[in-house]
Amino acid sequence: MKSKRHRAILDVINSEIISTQEELAQRLRDRGIEVTQATVSRDIKELGLFKVPVSKDESRYAAPGESAPHPVPDRLRRLLRDTVTHVDYSLNIVVVRTLPGHAHAVAAAIDHSQWTEIIGTVAGDDTIFIVVKPVEAVEGLVDKITGWLNEEEER
Known part of the structure; x- marks a missing residue:
């Protein structure tokens, strides 16, 4: 029992x-x-x-061994607002452009966000590919990210 x-x-x-x-x-x-x-x-x-x-x-x-808090929206929002320059998508791939040298930190925060629609990320120096499943979730994810980026402009 x-x-x-x-x-x-x-x-x-x-x-x-x-x-x-x-x-x-x-x-x-x-x-x-x-x-x-x-x-x-x-x-x-x-x-x-x-x-x-x-x-x-x-x-x-x-549980022990769990390295990151479940959602990390505050850190992720801050990283996105401070470093992302452009967001676009094609089919199930979201492309996020960052300031040079910031893509790895943003991708790691996205990976630890545990969003169920994100299969994984690949980061270069200033570009991140986010693989999304199902395809129908792509627009919602892009809207979420661009909404966070626009929050800064509204302040």
């Missing part, structure tokens, strides 16, 4: 932002696993879970 519960906990924290023990207990109950807050607390210790920042005011549980 304990190993089943531990697997369920890891599944929940990897698929959702869980900030409190009570939220975690409720998600387990939703899956048919009856637990108390005390049991969840013990499980968190046994699994070695820790909290990572999601935003300035929010954190979530993460």
